[in-house]
């Protein structure tokens with residue numbers, strides 16, 4: 001049985017769900033990360049930025065756009081030192097302007113991926129997999145980057161069966 005690590009970023013609080021502003025107690029991507037943990041006994045590593053993004057959704061989208069424009073690498077509260085103990089690395093996050101939040105790249109730039117299998121997972125509100133796989137191919141040099149599992153944010157609370165089936169098939 002392969003050993004799987006899920007590295008994820010997820011933002012709780014105000015978010016758009018099917019065109020309506022809602023308060024999410026748990027982020028969409030966090031739900032998916034937990035489904036994968038439950039399905040295959042994966043370890044989880046949550047990426048948390050030192051500086052919080054704005055609670056207000058619109059302000060957050062502006063901050064994220066600014067990050068992307070500046071190729072920002074937001075500081076994290078904690079960093080993974082290595083991924084030596086794992087065969088499969090799931091990289092899960094929300095779609096922010098077509099790719100992962102810059103904080104994901106802060107962590108990926110510090111790791112060595114040679115010989116690993118990387119599984120992109122992206123939650124979104126319409127953009128699907130966006131640039132998740134293309135970008136992970138750039139940041140995870142030497143890894144085999146598989147196809148993205150894309151889950152619409154609004155469907156995350158009810159996606160446990162779908163994600164469990166995916167995880168048990170792909171992360172063997």
Ligand SMILES: Cc1cc2nc3c(=O)[nH]c(=O)nc-3n(C[C@H](O)[C@H](O)[C@H](O)COP(=O)(O)O)c2cc1C
Pocket residue numbers: 009010011012015016024026027028029030057060061062064093094095096097098099123124125126127128152153154
């Ligand atoms: C800053 C920001 C930018 C976003 N950009 C996009 C986008 O470009 N395309 C899209 O489909 N959804 C976009 N969304 C919606 C999120 O991808 C979606 O709600 C996701 O499931 C949130 O996951 P989380 O709760 O784990 O953070 C954006 C949300 C935020 C907060």
